[in-house]
Amino acid sequence: MAVANTEHLLEVNNLKKYFPIKGGILRHTVGTVKAVDGVSFTVRRGETLGLVGESGCGKTTTGRTILRLEQATSGEVLFEDKDVLKASSRQMKALRRDMQIVFQDPYASLDPRITVGQSVAEGLVIHGIGTPKEREERVREVLAKVGLHASQINRFPHEFSGGQRQRIGIARALIMEPKLIVCDEPVSALDVSIQSQVLNLLRNLQREFGLTYLFIAHNLSVVEHISDRVGVMYLGKLVELASREDLFREPLHPYTKALISAIPNPDPTARRERIVLQGDVPSPINPPAGCRFHPRCWIARPICSEQDPEFAEKRKGHWAACHFAGEF
Incomplete structure (x- = not known):
């Protein structure tokens, strides 16, 4: 073996x-x-x-x-x-x-039609992890970890600067607890x-x-x-x-x-x-x-x-x- x-x-x-x-x-x-x-x-x-x-x-x-x-x-x-x-x-x-990825372009890597909270939670939804309430709570925790306020969960990508968008991209990768x-x-x-x-x-x-x-x-x-x-x-x-x-x-x-x-x-x-x-x-x-x-x-x-x-x-x-x- x-x-x-x-x-x-x-x-x-x-x-x-x-x-x-x-x-x-x-x-x-x-x-x-x-x-x-x-x-x-x-x-x-x-x-x-x-x-x-x-x-x-x-x-x-x-x-x-x-x-x-x-x-x-x-x-x-x-x-x-x-x-x-x-x-x-x-x-x-x-x-x-x-195995997750953080992309180069923080402007192109986020879907402009959905909120930041939906974007970060996408992986949890695809893998069927948690209830909607648990997913929302997890998103708020991860956003705080990357330096964003939990109140920004319902905003859209165009409302953020480039640096903030890249933090959102990091949160998307981090929420799956990757290795x-x-x-x-x-x-x-x-x-x-x-x-x-x-x-x-x-x-x-x-x-x-x-x-x-x-x-x-x-x-x-x-x-x-x-x-x-x-x-x-x-x-x-x-x-x-x-x-x-x-x-x-x-x-x-x-x-x-x-x-x-x-x-x-x-x-x-x-x-x-x-x-x-x-x-x-x-x-x-x-x-x-x-x-x-x-x-x-x-x-x-x-x-x-x-x-x-x-x-x-x-x-x-x-x-x-x-x-x-x-x-x-």
């Missing part, structure tokens, strides 16, 4: 998501967009794993595929040792109580002053309810603030994964080093070597042979264009996909 892994809440193995490109009069498949191309990682119970990269690198698609909001092309997603990708509709409905929440760029659409409030709210809720986060973002400063470990994606692949301290102190992949060099420094007297990458991100329809980063890499050598580097543990707990990891 298999022994359950009590340390890892989520395990992703060789996950792939390809989108077909249709063309011609008969709409034949003429190519594929390799949005996620062989991504593997684990998320420990109670931690925050940050997933970062440029726009179009596949990080959001990774999160959506894990939750089966997108159907995976291949791979394996284990949530508490249950195979999410092979789960039946009934099994998936049960799993969704434990894992995928945060898909939850603060990127908010003002900087509001971002810190929402990030601190997420951290407080994590401590109070023992939540586990997969935190997707393109802002490294945000990821550094909230994450325990950080994974860096480039063109559909994971190129580095390490603890927050190790990754920001000594990155092993040149792409990660370039990203970190672009973080603004609040100290005007401090000097940081800025690495400006040449060229654009290659197309995920026809990615380069070998290492996908090599056309933009300043340490690239012939082997980089010929052989795809293995994503391997270079140091204890520090993984990278680079033939010359740390040699820059």
